Amino acid sequence: MTASIDVKSSSGTYCYTVGSSVFEGKIAALQQNTGFDTCFILVDENVWKYHSERISNTFDSLNVEYTCRVIPAGEQSKTVTQWNDLIDFLLQSGVRRNTPLFAIGGGVTGDLAGFVAASALRGIPLVHVPTTLLAMVDSSIGGKTGVNHATGKNLIGAFYQPEEVIADLDFLDTLPHRDWTNGLSEILKYGAIDDPAIFDECKIFHDSNVLDSFRNELNQLILKCAQIKADIVAADEFESGTRAFLNFGHTFAHALEKVSDFDQLNHGEAVYLGMLSAIKLSKEMGGELDDKPIRDFRSLYSFKVTREMLPENELFSAMRSDKKVIDNTFRFVLLKSWQQPVVMSVKEKECIHKAWLTVYHELQ
Ligand SMILES: NC(=O)c1ccc[n+]([C@@H]2O[C@H](COP(=O)([O-])OP(=O)(O)OC[C@H]3O[C@@H](n4cnc5c(N)ncnc54)[C@H](O)[C@@H]3O)[C@@H](O)[C@H]2O)c1
Numbered sequence: 001m002t003a004s005i006d007v008k009s010s011s012g013t014y015c016y017t018v019g020s021s022v023f024e025g026k027i028a029a030l031q032q033n034t035g036f037d038t039c040f041i042l043v044d045e046n047v048w049k050y051h052s053e054r055i056s057n058t059f060d061s062l063n064v065e066y067t068c069r070v071i072p073a074g075e076q077s078k079t080v081t082q083w084n085d086l087i088d089f090l091l092q093s094g095v096r097r098n099t100p101l102f103a104i105g106g107g108v109t110g111d112l113a114g115f116v117a118a119s120a121l122r123g124i125p126l127v128h129v130p131t132t133l134l135a136m137v138d139s140s141i142g143g144k145t146g147v148n149h150a151t152g153k154n155l156i157g158a159f160y161q162p163e164e165v166i167a168d169l170d171f172l173d174t175l176p177h178r179d180w181t182n183g184l185s186e187i188l189k190y191g192a193i194d195d196p197a198i199f200d201e202c203k204i205f206h207d208s209n210v211l212d213s214f215r216n217e218l219n220q221l222i223l224k225c226a227q228i229k230a231d232i233v234a235a236d237e238f239e240s241g242t243r244a245f246l247n248f249g250h251t252f253a254h255a256l257e258k259v260s261d262f263d264q265l266n267h268g269e270a271v272y273l274g275m276l277s278a279i280k281l282s283k284e285m286g287g288e289l290d291d292k293p294i295r296d297f298r299s300l301y302s303f304k305v306t307r308e309m310l311p312e313n314e315l316f317s318a319m320r321s322d323k324k325v326i327d328n329t330f331r332f333v334l335l336k337s338w339q340q341p342v343v344m345s346v347k348e349k350e351c352i353h354k355a356w357l358t359v360y361h362e363l364q
Pocket of ligand 1 (some may be wrong): 044045047050078105106108109111131132135138143144145154176179267268
């Protein structure tokens with residue numbers, strides 16, 4: 001099954017499509033509609049390793065000139081240095097205002113390519129082809145682009161919307177187990193802030209072969225998450241209010257990622273732990289909920305970090321450099337109850353300490 005939704009933004013409406021074997025047809029249609037004769041493609045080394053033939057065949061058949069750049073896999077590529085290299089490359093290769101950049105990969109490729117597209121010539125067309133579950137349900141939608149800085153995650157970037165998002169389930173065929181749970185965390189997040197049915201629908205992830213066993217259910221679930229995100233960003237594109245709800249668990253998560261040097265925990269693992277902490281803090285602040293709907297998926301995660309690798313003073317200081325800190329007061333997205341998110345300033349360090357203890361409890 002193939003399904004499309006419109007994502008509304010101030011710079012126009014774009015189409016998000018999810019389905020099986022949609023990549024080739026959608027790229028060909030885009031070329032016919034926009035008539036580009038040159039394009040750039042950004043992929044990481046894993047996507048290139050597994051999917052280079054498919055990608056090359058698709059673009060070869062278009063009779064366009066294309067150049068593919070392959071970056072190292074992982075968060076280490078979301079840097080100003082990598083952004084600078086790509087900008088050099090595009091400008092030296094004669095990029096024009098109408099030359100599209102295709103980001104074929106996970107959230108790292110998408111965030112980096114997005115910021116490159118936003119800044120080269122003050123904006124070139126960007127097309128997201130998400131190849132991880134996380135990128136399909138979250139990072140390819142809504143226009144947040146950027147790179148990390150030594151002082152924290154995603155601190156340099158821009159809002160920049162794509163022309164189109166093409167999510168082809170076939171790419172997920174090569175996704176390692178760890179990246180399924182990575183995406184699952186963001187899906188559970190939508191369950192926590194928006195739709196309780198998602199918790200039940202996520203049971204399919206207990207099957208180690210979810211793609212083959214539950215392809216239709218997975219397609220529906222990805223579409224549902226994309227629609228939730230599209231609705232939230234349409235209502236508050238630049239995060240002056242309700243878009244912040246998408247950061248549920250993320251203030252803790254970003255600190256965990258930074259203190260673990262971005263390589264011991266992936267984003268989704270940090271978000272899973274971050275949500276457990278945020279639930280604990282929500283309860284400390286008077287929220288009425290228990291963590292069972294999230295904890296039911298605990299057995300799917302195994303964490304490489306130990307509590308010794310995450311000193312609490314470092315976690316606190318990492319939280320201080322998060323974008324959500326205002327006037328030295330920590331701001332969190334908490335839950336009054338399930339699906340009732342609220343942005344709350346928390347001064348009580350003791351309550352935040354208890355929330356961090358929740359993380360330590362999960363680690364050896
Ligand atoms: N812009 C946003 O709104 C937004 C939202 C959520 C997360 N993010 C960002 O997204 C990033 C995390 O995204 P991610 O988890 O997709 O990371 P990622 O891009 O690093 O991908 C995870 C891993 O999967 C590999 N991979 C990708 N596609 C594959 C495939 N089809 N088969 C096999 N391996 C594949 C990658 O090489 C990498 O090793 C973080 O930097 C996070 O901050 C951004």
